[in-house]
Amino acid sequence: MALYIHRPLSFLNYKIGFLNICFKKYSICSLLRNPELGSEIEIKGWIANIRKQKHNIFIDVKDGSTSEQVQVIVSSDLNVNTKELSAGSSIITSGSIVKSPKGNIEILAKKIKLISKCSTEEGYPFAPRKEYSPEYIRQYLHLRTKTNHFASLLRVRNSAVLAFHSAFQDEGVINVHTPILTSNDCEGAGETFKVIPDNEHLLKSMAKSGVHVDEIFFNKKSYLTVSAQFHLEALANGLGSVYTFGPTFRAENSKSRFHLAEFYMIEVEIAFLEELKPLLNFVERLLKKVTNNLLDNNISDIVSCQGINRTEFEWLEKDFVILSFDEALNILNCNASQFKKLANAQNGFNKEHEIFLVKYLGNIPTFIIDWPRHLKPFYMKECKNDSKVLAFDLLAPDVGEIVGGGLREDDFQKLEEKLPKEGVLEWYLDFRKFGGISTGGFGLGFERYLQTILKIDNIKDTIPFPRWPHNCSL
Amino acid sequence: MALYIHRPLSFLNYKIGFLNICFKKYSICSLLRNPELGSEIEIKGWIANIRKQKHNIFIDVKDGSTSEQVQVIVSSDLNVNTKELSAGSSIITSGSIVKSPKGNIEILAKKIKLISKCSTEEGYPFAPRKEYSPEYIRQYLHLRTKTNHFASLLRVRNSAVLAFHSAFQDEGVINVHTPILTSNDCEGAGETFKVIPDNEHLLKSMAKSGVHVDEIFFNKKSYLTVSAQFHLEALANGLGSVYTFGPTFRAENSKSRFHLAEFYMIEVEIAFLEELKPLLNFVERLLKKVTNNLLDNNISDIVSCQGINRTEFEWLEKDFVILSFDEALNILNCNASQFKKLANAQNGFNKEHEIFLVKYLGNIPTFIIDWPRHLKPFYMKECKNDSKVLAFDLLAPDVGEIVGGGLREDDFQKLEEKLPKEGVLEWYLDFRKFGGISTGGFGLGFERYLQTILKIDNIKDTIPFPRWPHNCSL
Numbered sequence: 001m002a003l004y005i006h007r008p009l010s011f012l013n014y015k016i017g018f019l020n021i022c023f024k025k026y027s028i029c030s031l032l033r034n035p036e037l038g039s040e041i042e043i044k045g046w047i048a049n050i051r052k053q054k055h056n057i058f059i060d061v062k063d064g065s066t067s068e069q070v071q072v073i074v075s076s077d078l079n080v081n082t083k084e085l086s087a088g089s090s091i092i093t094s095g096s097i098v099k100s101p102k103g104n105i106e107i108l109a110k111k112i113k114l115i116s117k118c119s120t121e122e123g124y125p126f127a128p129r130k131e132y133s134p135e136y137i138r139q140y141l142h143l144r145t146k147t148n149h150f151a152s153l154l155r156v157r158n159s160a161v162l163a164f165h166s167a168f169q170d171e172g173v174i175n176v177h178t179p180i181l182t183s184n185d186c187e188g189a190g191e192t193f194k195v196i197p198d199n200e201h202l203l204k205s206m207a208k209s210g211v212h213v214d215e216i217f218f219n220k221k222s223y224l225t226v227s228a229q230f231h232l233e234a235l236a237n238g239l240g241s242v243y244t245f246g247p248t249f250r251a252e253n254s255k256s257r258f259h260l261a262e263f264y265m266i267e268v269e270i271a272f273l274e275e276l277k278p279l280l281n282f283v284e285r286l287l288k289k290v291t292n293n294l295l296d297n298n299i300s301d302i303v304s305c306q307g308i309n310r311t312e313f314e315w316l317e318k319d320f321v322i323l324s325f326d327e328a329l330n331i332l333n334c335n336a337s338q339f340k341k342l343a344n345a346q347n348g349f350n351k352e353h354e355i356f357l358v359k360y361l362g363n364i365p366t367f368i369i370d371w372p373r374h375l376k377p378f379y380m381k382e383c384k385n386d387s388k389v390l391a392f393d394l395l396a397p398d399v400g401e402i403v404g405g406g407l408r409e410d411d412f413q414k415l416e417e418k419l420p421k422e423g424v425l426e427w428y429l430d431f432r433k434f435g436g437i438s439t440g441g442f443g444l445g446f447e448r449y450l451q452t453i454l455k456i457d458n459i460k461d462t463i464p465f466p467r468w469p470h471n472c473s474l
Numbered sequence: 475m476a477l478y479i480h481r482p483l484s485f486l487n488y489k490i491g492f493l494n495i496c497f498k499k500y501s502i503c504s505l506l507r508n509p510e511l512g513s514e515i516e517i518k519g520w521i522a523n524i525r526k527q528k529h530n531i532f533i534d535v536k537d538g539s540t541s542e543q544v545q546v547i548v549s550s551d552l553n554v555n556t557k558e559l560s561a562g563s564s565i566i567t568s569g570s571i572v573k574s575p576k577g578n579i580e581i582l583a584k585k586i587k588l589i590s591k592c593s594t595e596e597g598y599p600f601a602p603r604k605e606y607s608p609e610y611i612r613q614y615l616h617l618r619t620k621t622n623h624f625a626s627l628l629r630v631r632n633s634a635v636l637a638f639h640s641a642f643q644d645e646g647v648i649n650v651h652t653p654i655l656t657s658n659d660c661e662g663a664g665e666t667f668k669v670i671p672d673n674e675h676l677l678k679s680m681a682k683s684g685v686h687v688d689e690i691f692f693n694k695k696s697y698l699t700v701s702a703q704f705h706l707e708a709l710a711n712g713l714g715s716v717y718t719f720g721p722t723f724r725a726e727n728s729k730s731r732f733h734l735a736e737f738y739m740i741e742v743e744i745a746f747l748e749e750l751k752p753l754l755n756f757v758e759r760l761l762k763k764v765t766n767n768l769l770d771n772n773i774s775d776i777v778s779c780q781g782i783n784r785t786e787f788e789w790l791e792k793d794f795v796i797l798s799f800d801e802a803l804n805i806l807n808c809n810a811s812q813f814k815k816l817a818n819a820q821n822g823f824n825k826e827h828e829i830f831l832v833k834y835l836g837n838i839p840t841f842i843i844d845w846p847r848h849l850k851p852f853y854m855k856e857c858k859n860d861s862k863v864l865a866f867d868l869l870a871p872d873v874g875e876i877v878g879g880g881l882r883e884d885d886f887q888k889l890e891e892k893l894p895k896e897g898v899l900e901w902y903l904d905f906r907k908f909g910g911i912s913t914g915g916f917g918l919g920f921e922r923y924l925q926t927i928l929k930i931d932n933i934k935d936t937i938p939f940p941r942w943p944h945n946c947s948l
Contacts, residue, residue: 023715023744023756024646044746046712046909064714064745065646090909092746118909142901143908145712154713158649165636172498172539175632179939180654180721181736183946190673197725198668198697206727206943217725217735218946223672231948235938238520238619239628240538241497247654247720251671251691253680261691262655270497271538272518272566282497427616427948434617435520435564435592464709465653469680472657472692474705474901 029065035097035105042094043070043107044115046146047087049128057082059112061091064145067152067304071100074109087128088118088146134461141465141473152305153462156298157450163293164245164266164446167286173241173268178228180247183220184425191250192223224249227443229379230428232269233408236439237431243268245446253469257458258351258399260447262467268405269441276390276407279440280367283394283403284320287365291316291453306454313453314363315397321366325375325388328357328368335360348375354393354400363397371406378418379428381407381440390440396452405442412436501539509571509579516568517544517581518589520620521561523602531556533586535565538619541626541778545574548583561602562592562620608935615939615947626779628938630772631924637767638719638740638920641760647715647742652702654721657694658899665724666697698723701917703853704902706743707882710913711905717742719920727943731932732825732873734921736941742879743915750864750881753914754841757868757877758794761839765790765927780928787927788837789871795840799849799862802831802842809834822849828867828874837871845880852892853902855881855914864914870926879916886910 024030031041045063057074072093074080085091095109118124125140126132126147137147144150168175181195197203197217206216214221228244235242248265273279294302295313303309323331325345332343332353343353349368358366370383371391380389391406409415412432419425450462460466465474498504505515519537531548546567548554559565569583594601599614600621611621618624642649655669671677671691680690688695702718709716722739747753768776769787777783797805799819806817806827817827823842832840844862847854854863865880883889886906893899924936934940939948 022645023752024644027646027714029646044911064648064710064712088909090911115912116906116908116910118907122907124908142708142905143712145709146908147712151713154650154709155648157651161649162639162643165639169636170498171496172501172503174538174629175635176628176938177631177721177738179736179941179946179948181723181941181946182939182948184948190676192672193669193691194672195667195669195698198666198695199664199725202664202725202727217943218941219944220946221672222941222946224669231939234616234948235619235628236538238538238617238621239625240501247651249655251673251676253676262653264651272500278497431616432590433592433596434590434598434620435562436590437518437564438589464650465656465705467653467655467692467696469691470693472653472655472694472696474653474656474658474708 024065027065028061028063028068028070031070031097032066032068032105035099037097037099039097040094040110041097041107042092043072044092045090046118047085047089047091048148049087050082050085052082057085059085059091059093061093062148064151067148067155067300070105070107072107072109072112074112078109078112080112084114084117085112086117086119088124088126090115090118134458138460138466144464149305150461152301153450153454153456154464155301156294156305156454157462159294159298159301160290160446160450161245163290164286166293167289168243168268171241171282173243173270174239176232176235176239176242176244177246178225178231178235178244178267180225181218181222182225182231183218183222184230189226191252192226193249193251195222195224226250227265228267229269229441229443230425232267232441233439234427234431236269236271236441237435237437240271241269242271255468255470256351257460258448258451260459260463260466260468263459263463264446266444266446267441268444269439271439272437273407273440274438276369276392276440279405279407279442280320280322280369280392283367283405283442283444284365287449288316294453302454306456308455312455315365318364320394321361321364323357323361323366323368324370325368325372326370331357331360345372346374348372351400354395355398358395358397358400365397366395368393368395376406378420379408379415381409382411382414392442396448398455399448399452401445402448402452403442403444405440407438407440410436410438498539502535502537502542502544503539505544505571506540506542506579509573511571511573513571514568514584515571515581516566517546518566519564520592521559521563521565522622523561524556524559526556531559533559533565533567535567536622536625538625541622541629541774544579544581546581546583546586548586552583552586554586558588558591559586560591560593562598562600564589564592608932612934612940618938623779624935626775627924627928627930627936629775630768630779630928631936633768633772633775634764634920634924635719637764638760640767641763642717642742645715645756647717647744648713650706650709650713650716650718651720652699652705652709652718652741654699655692655696656699656705657692657696658704663700665726666700667723667725669696669698700724701739702741703743703915703917704899706741706915707913708901708905710743710745710915711909711911714745715743716745729942729944730825731934732922732925734933734937734940734942737933737937738920740918740920741915742918743913745913746911747881747914748912750843750866750914753879753881753916754794754796754843754866757841757879757916757918758839761923762790768927776928780930782929786929789839792838794868795835795838797831797835797840797842798844799842799846800844805831805834819846820848822846825874828869829872832869832871832874839871840869842867842869850880852894853882853889855883856885856888866916870922872929873922873926875919876922876926877916877918879914881912881914884910884912 045061048060060069394403519535522534534543868877
């Protein structure tokens with residue numbers, strides 16, 4: 001009756017043995033980890049370097065799977081047209097896997113085919129064996145992965161994402177997706193972006209009399225999230241400890257090397273938490289675990305990214321420092337001559353102060369606890385008999401604050417009094433009425449974490465497509 | 475000199491043995507997996523059920539870490555005030571771990587303390603042992619995790635996130651964060667949201683004469699991403715195969731049970747790919763691997779979420795079906811009486827057609843390949859000697875399309891001709907000039923995947939905070 005043919009995949013013809021075989025098998029990374037000496041292999045990649053000699057051509061090939069390259073030896077007997085084989089060209093080569101006298105894995109080419117050429121004469125901005133500044137490279141966002149430094153950065157970034165997920169899962173903390181579009185301004189700092197359909201026809205068809213254009217689509221004004229904390233608290237009040245790892249937005253006119261308009265934040269809310277100390281300890285445990293994981297599995301990319309090595313990670317062997325806000329302020333006041341602007345209890349610390357403190361304390365990540373109430377948001381839990389709140393910042397070498405968090409006010413009356421009058425936050429009280437629990441949590445700036453461990457000067461070089469004022473390329 | 479005290483965490487006093495101990499140790503999930511019979515334990519959670527008998531009170535406690543509950547036996551000798559202990563209340567209880575005659579792990583309470591009560595009289599919307607419709611529960615987004623169904627859904631969702639990540643890493647596909655804010659409308663369907671700072675003062679301070687308000691902050695109009703594909707292609711042209719797993723947005727006035735304004739998409743771009751078949755095979759391998767992983771590790775949550783069990787997953791043992799567009803159209807035309815609206819080559823298939831096709835083919839996920847060129851975007855690679863393109867959709871039971879993808883046009887001239895004149899897409903051509911490679915990829919709707927495997931009727935019940943027209947709560 002029906003004119004269709006049921007053709008399960010396994011009956012289709014196949015050119016190469018791709019079927020049901022993991023893509024990874026064909027990468028340079030796999031080749032170098034598990035070389036089967038003497039066997040045939042096909043490698044697809046880009047030419048990193050090419051050296052033409054009398055009897056042989058030596059081609060270093062990379063394919064993005066690792067910072068390492070594999071050398072392909074092309075005998076002149078193969079009569080390869082070498083004219084278009086230049087650095088940056090994409091090629092397919094097949095040959096046998098051999099070991100060089102020095103012990104390196106190499107490929108003795110039997111066939112080599114150009115996929116697509118690459119030439120600086122036609123505008124390719126990166127010449128082989130030349131170093132470029134990050135600012136220069138950043139002009140070519142769509143070509144950045146062609147540079148070794150940035151490809152390494154992205155591989156470390158990938159491993160860090162997985163290492164954070166895995167560390168949370170080991171602790172029984174559950175991943176949730178909190179909303180990007182929200183009708184709340186969690187931080188209340190007026191740094192939100194608003195969101196409206198870019199379609200006059202749609203807006204017209206949905207319009208209602210008396211409704212402002214900003215409110216047509218969602219029936220209320222909608223913003224990009226500045227923090228997922230309230231949503232995390234709601235979810236923790238039923239699911240237990242939760243975390244989210246997603247994009248966060250700030251409409252701030254800052255072009256500093258520490259700020260992005262779109263950045264990634266890991267936000268965590270721990271359920272049934274009544275003290276600050278287990279939270280600080282969790283942060284320390286998490287950062288050490290993830291960083292050790294990266295050193296164990298990605299050291300070649302870490303070295304290739306910024307040239308740093310294991311000796312930069314002495315802090316992993318030490319306990320993080322804990323200082324009260326007042327103690328930190330004292331240190332800064334004793335070193336007043338170092339700063340353009342003095343620190344004070346009214347305004348807290350600026351970036352200059354934060355970076356100084358960590359350096360002063362031997363480049364060990366430093367928790368600042370016991371914050372004056374006025375420097376932290378309304379929802380922070382009050383210390384007993386004190387004008388302080390149970391909040392903390394974690395300052396990291398070269399970067400300053402990378403984590404901020406604390407315990408949440410769990411006294412219903414106190415919270416009700418402190419709730420901002422503007423904004424519709426009754427729901428934030430509501431889940432506390434029905435079997436409410438004490439929670440605490442934090443937000444960790446993912447790019448700042450990468451900045452501190454990899455010693456990257458500008459945060460714009462830690463994310464594939466950075467967005468900041470006047471810049472939303474591609 | 476300095477007035478600070480270096481106090482490493484390990485010297486701080488500690489109330490309970492929390493220090494350097496994984497949070498997971500204290501969960502009901504851990505207790506039930508590794509019970510140390512006879513030893514003491516402290517459990518924090520919510521009362522699921524309470525039965526008061528003459529000599530004992532039996533309390534089922536849940537804490538969000540698993541769909542299972544643990545029974546706490548409170549002897550009347552303990553003189554517990556049971557008045558405020560009702561379903562939904564949060565409690566701390568400590569006691570010894572025992573095994574019931576039936577073999578269940580239970581706690582013989584020594585102490586029990588109410589954290590916070592919960593009562594339907596004060597407005598708690600969920601009575602114990604009562605079933606509510608998803609529509610009813612959806613009215614209380616901030617309380618949804620207090621229901622067993624939705625807590626199970628979120629635990630499955632968590633596991634699915636991790637299973638996808640792990641499946642990609644096993645294949646050597648690298649995770650990247652593509653931008654949420656972009657100056658491109660990748661799909662060109664006019665379903666974008668535009669993004670503007672919600673701060674008059676900021677906009678005023680950044681304003682330049684002649685610049686429209688939409689363009690002040692980023693110097694150009696900026697949108698929420700509708701697809702990361704172009705960015706993935708750029709990254710793949712240096713890093714190799716890549717994927718992204720993040721929020722995606724569509725400003726579409728649809729309240730259907732298959733659409734959200736904010737949803738999660740897994741988008742993948744495989745490098746050095748010259749045929750469609752390995753891509754279809756990868757999709758099949760991926761979905762089977764992730765789903766088997768969920769069945770192995772989350773079966774109790776899968777059952778608790780929607781009451782379905784392993785027998786619903788027969789498709790895991792079968793090869794996915796592959797049909798050409800024309801074959802699929804033929805089937806639909808042979809069954810024309812089934813549809814409100816006939817399918818045709820001009821407009822392609824609608825949801826009704828998609829769901830019928832999968833059912834007709836025995837509820838096995840079905841690839842539709844060889845699409846007419848006009849039904850797919852400009853960047854799809856053309857079949858040789860044909861008006862078709864090398865694109866595919868994957869249709870899943872009950873839901874229809876969950877994956878869409880194909881090979882990208884790698885003929886530079888052809889692509890240049892087809893490039894839309896509006897929109898600034900030179901960069902999309904540019905990375906193909908310099909060692910360009912053939913790639914192919916797809917986008918997988920994460921919520922639709924959850925919908926199909928868990929048989930959830932409405933997509934709004936697969937995500938913690940659903941957003942759709944007229945709805946952006948919390």
